[in-house]
Amino acid sequence: EVQLVQSGAEAKKPGESLRISCKGSGHSFNNYWISWVRQMPGKGLEWVGKIDLSDSKTHYSPSFQGHVTISADRSINTAYLQWRSVKASDIAIYYCARHSAPGFTYGPFDSWGQGTLVTVSS
Amino acid sequence: YDLTQPPSVSVSPGQTVSITCSGDKLGERFACWYQQKPGQSPVLVIYQDTKRPSGIPERFSGSNSGNTATLTISGTQAMDEADYYCQTWDSNTGVFGGGTKLTVL
Numbered sequence: 001e002v003q004l005v006q007s008g009a010e011a012k013k014p015g016e017s018l019r020i021s022c023k024g025s026g027h028s029f030n031n032y033w034i035s036w037v038r039q040m041p042g043k044g045l046e047w048v049g050k051i052d053l054s055d056s057k058t059h060y061s062p063s064f065q066g067h068v069t070i071s072a073d074r075s076i077n078t079a080y081l082q083w084r085s086v087k088a089s090d091i092a093i094y095y096c097a098r099h100s101a102p103g104f105t106y107g108p109f110d111s112w113g114q115g116t117l118v119t120v121s122s
Numbered sequence: 123y124d125l126t127q128p129p130s131v132s133v134s135p136g137q138t139v140s141i142t143c144s145g146d147k148l149g150e151r152f153a154c155w156y157q158q159k160p161g162q163s164p165v166l167v168i169y170q171d172t173k174r175p176s177g178i179p180e181r182f183s184g185s186n187s188g189n190t191a192t193l194t195i196s197g198t199q200a201m202d203e204a205d206y207y208c209q210t211w212d213s214n215t216g217v218f219g220g221g222t223k224l225t226v227l
Binding site: 035037044045046047050059061062095097100105106107108109110112113114115 | 152154156158163164165166169170175205207209211214215216217218219220221
């Protein structure tokens with residue numbers, strides 16, 4: 001069974017750096033794309049960006065470009081989402097999601113992580 | 123690129139309900155649908171407009187034509203109460219609709 005296991009909840013202060021992770025198990029993800037999706041409190045889903053685990057090629061939503069970085073370590077089936085400086089407006093649950101087949105840059109997202117809650121407060 | 127969904131829809135148990143998703147020439151792209159229950163991660167229920175993933179009940183169906191994609195649930199059950207999101211791609215960027223809260227009265 002395919003599983004995406006995300007790192008635990010994070011509590012940060014404004015301006016701090018942060019990296020959250022998404023580890024795949026039960027299947028090799030090396031040729032899959034992984035997307036990150038944000039859900040702010042009580043709000044809908046927003047696509048953040050994606051990474052191809054085969055070559056670490058990335059693409060970002062214009063809304064998030066320059067504010068977050070997506071990376072991966074294919075040797076351990078893990079994708080990352082990171083911030084150099086978090087802000088209060090980054091408070092949200094962040095999900096990783098696997099695209100449904102190797103090389104499928106356009107999804108759909110057939111497996112989702114359990115979500116990582118990020119809180120930011122001084 | 124924007125996808126527009128009604129904020130809420132209600133249905134009686136056993137009845138059929140449709141949730142729409144509108145976008146410019148959406149029918150020329152693939153659309154998919156995700157179900158999200160409170161406190162849970164989203165689940166894919168329809169992909170490539172009309173296809174159901176393994177394990178999704180047959181009562182879920184989809185269509186996509188013109189400017190509108192539609193998710194239809196036949197014989198709606200109480201367990202179908204959830205938020206539903208449509209999603210497509212535009213210029214290599216993922217786009218979600220705003221979501222529709224389905225209430226089963």
